[in-house]
Amino acid sequence: MAKCPYCGNGVVLKAETDADAALEVRKEMVGMIRKEVMYSCPHCDAVLGFGRVGIPRLQGVIQGLTR
Ligand SMILES: [Zn+2]
Secondary structure (H helix, E strand, O other): OEEOOOOOOEEEOOOOOHHHHHHEOEEEEEOOOOOEEEEEOOOOOOEEEEEEOOOOOHHHHHHHHHO
16 A cells, blocks of 8 residues: 555555545646646645546555655
8 A cells, every 4th residue: 555655644546445435545636728636645635746637647656755
């Protein structure tokens, strides 16, 4: 499981079980033209990264930050 680099709590890109639901990163659409998704930590609200819609790269982003 990826961890938030700010608060150290576990986060998942996409919840697959009810237990994961509270760990799922929040996704917010930003940008009117370049549609990007802003991912933020469900625990501390820190922004974890941005990604183009449909390109799920957050897993790598989070792992890169926590390395
Ligand atoms: Zn956090």
